[in-house]
Amino acid sequence: MSVATKARKLGLKQRYALMTRGLGWETTYQPMDTVFPYDTYEGIKIHDWDAWEDPFRLTMDAYWKYQSEKERKLYAVIDSFAQNNGHLGITDARYVNAIKLFLTGVSPLEYQAHRGFAHAGRHFRGVGPRIACQMQSIDELRHAQTQVHAMSHYNKYFDGFHDKTHMHDRVWYLSVPKSFFDDAMTAGPFEFLTAISFSFEYVLTNLLFVPFMSGAAYNGDMATVTFGFSAQSDEARHMTLGLEVIKFMLEQDEGNTPIVQRWMDKWFWRGYRLLALVAMMMDYMLPKRIMSWQEAWEMYFEEAGGALFEDLSRYGIRPPKYHEVAAKEKDRISHEAWGIFYNYTHAAAFHTWLPNEDEMAWLSAKYPKTFDKIYRPRYEQWAKMKAEGKRFYNNTLPQLCTTCQIPMGFTEPDDPTTICFRSSEYRGERYHFCSDGCKDIFDYEPEKYIQSWLPVHQIYQGNCGGAELGQVLDWYHINQGADNLDYDGSPDQQLWDKWMSDRKKAAS
Ligand code: FE
Numbered sequence: 001m002s003v004a005t006k007a008r009k010l011g012l013k014q015r016y017a018l019m020t021r022g023l024g025w026e027t028t029y030q031p032m033d034t035v036f037p038y039d040t041y042e043g044i045k046i047h048d049w050d051a052w053e054d055p056f057r058l059t060m061d062a063y064w065k066y067q068s069e070k071e072r073k074l075y076a077v078i079d080s081f082a083q084n085n086g087h088l089g090i091t092d093a094r095y096v097n098a099i100k101l102f103l104t105g106v107s108p109l110e111y112q113a114h115r116g117f118a119h120a121g122r123h124f125r126g127v128g129p130r131i132a133c134q135m136q137s138i139d140e141l142r143h144a145q146t147q148v149h150a151m152s153h154y155n156k157y158f159d160g161f162h163d164k165t166h167m168h169d170r171v172w173y174l175s176v177p178k179s180f181f182d183d184a185m186t187a188g189p190f191e192f193l194t195a196i197s198f199s200f201e202y203v204l205t206n207l208l209f210v211p212f213m214s215g216a217a218y219n220g221d222m223a224t225v226t227f228g229f230s231a232q233s234d235e236a237r238h239m240t241l242g243l244e245v246i247k248f249m250l251e252q253d254e255g256n257t258p259i260v261q262r263w264m265d266k267w268f269w270r271g272y273r274l275l276a277l278v279a280m281m282m283d284y285m286l287p288k289r290i291m292s293w294q295e296a297w298e299m300y301f302e303e304a305g306g307a308l309f310e311d312l313s314r315y316g317i318r319p320p321k322y323h324e325v326a327a328k329e330k331d332r333i334s335h336e337a338w339g340i341f342y343n344y345t346h347a348a349a350f351h352t353w354l355p356n357e358d359e360m361a362w363l364s365a366k367y368p369k370t371f372d373k374i375y376r377p378r379y380e381q382w383a384k385m386k387a388e389g390k391r392f393y394n395n396t397l398p399q400l401c402t403t404c405q406i407p408m409g410f411t412e413p414d415d416p417t418t419i420c421f422r423s424s425e426y427r428g429e430r431y432h433f434c435s436d437g438c439k440d441i442f443d444y445e446p447e448k449y450i451q452s453w454l455p456v457h458q459i460y461q462g463n464c465g466g467a468e469l470g471q472v473l474d475w476y477h478i479n480q481g482a483d484n485l486d487y488d489g490s491p492d493q494q495l496w497d498k499w500m501s502d503r504k505k506a507a508s
């Protein structure tokens with residue numbers, strides 16, 4: 001008898017099972033509940049962890065192979081963008097401000113997602129979700145790194161890119177995205193996946209990625225476009241994980257349904273509020289527009305999301321609470337958000353400007369019911385003040401919503417001319433909110449949100465470098481007179497105009 005046996009070739013499915021499920025085990029030195037304390041305390045009941053389906057069946061060796069291939073292509077494009085002075089091919093230097101907002105507001109979230117998925121993955125006793133989280137954790141680290149590399153070229157020429165991590169932790173408007181992720185990461189693992197994988201990646205991600213990536217393409221920013229393509233195939237996996245975790249929870253136990261519904265309600269609203277920054281980017285910050293925020297909301301949430309929630313209705317899931325409020329607000333939040341930033345541009349690390357005549361005509365056409373009536377007169381007034389040398393800056397600090405941390409500039413669902421205020425009392429203190437959605441979130445877990453690091457409160461308590469605006473900006477690491485204030489007259493604008501006039505001279 002021969003001892004040499006031919007190595008058996010395994011099918012993809014068997015190989016995958018051995019390399020993932022086969023690596024899990026029941027612990028014996030310590031009970032499983034002690035090793036995995038967090039996957040039960042949220043109240044989610046799982047009876048069969050093996051029912052978790054991995055649609056991609058991606059092994060680690062295949063993963064590294066695919067990803068390194070993508071990296072090679074991406075870095076070739078980024079290098080050639082830099083070597084060919086790609087920044088000179090963008091539509092207008094105002095565009096770069098959208099990228100500043102992305103780098104300081106979104107790229108740090110990729111890093112937080114990296115940490116969050118590593119943490120959540122550690123705390124699932126089931127191998128399926130653990131593997132999915134592990135791969136997503138590595139993807140997110142890659143996204144953070146490749147975004148920094150893709151955008152680093154702009155840092156050589158334009159202001160506001162020099163200290164994204166420091167700014168993310170301190171600057172007032174960046175506490176909006178930061179607090180969103182802090183909230184998710186301090187929740188249990190199932191809530192984290194519902195927040196990030198489902199609500200953000202599955203339901204809302206198109207509203208972030210499509211505008212930024214098409215915006216980049218329309219405005220000649222090939223470095224950012226290529227990053228977007230490189231991340232897209234990862235996104236497909238992430239979205240699938242989002243839907244899988246929801247179906248898994250809903251199929252495992254009927255008692256999970258109300259918990260999942262409450263998380264969907266909460267994270268829809270938090271995600272939607274965060275997207276106010278994207279709304280204003282689409283309608284105001286892209287010199288060449290793709291579509292309006294309202295059109296994007298209709299296409300990606302009302303149509304695509306509508307079909308999704310119809311599909312989930314067989315589990316007893318209904319569309320997220322207050323989605324009808326979002327529908328009422330779709331023709332105003334971009335204008336309200338841009339108004340806030342125009343008021344506080346002296347304290348921001350990017351520039352703002354008043355829309356020009358062509359841009360106002362576009363806004364009138366896209367927002368026929370609201371723009372000419374409510375927002376155009378406001379811009380005309382600000383333009384008049386500016387012409388008189390009285391450019392309007394708001395010199396008092398705004399009240400912030402305790403939940404989303406956005407200044408109170410949103411309006412009543414049924415009245416776009418009245419600011420929406422809500423409040424709750426908890427242990428003798430009063431807390432303020434921008435909406436019923438944000439108030440509900442607080443009321444359900446007040447102990448969590450009374451700990452919120454609200455930038456305005458922190459400034460008033462003396463924790464942000466001092467009592468003067470200049471001291472706070474120093475503490476933010478904002479280069480005053482360069483990073484902040486109007487685009488008109490900024491070093492960015494002067495440099496850009498010089499390049500463009502040099503180019504004209506060279507051509508004539
Ligand atoms: Fe990502």
Ligand code: ZN
Pocket residue numbers: 273401402403404405406433434435438
């Ligand atoms: Zn709010």
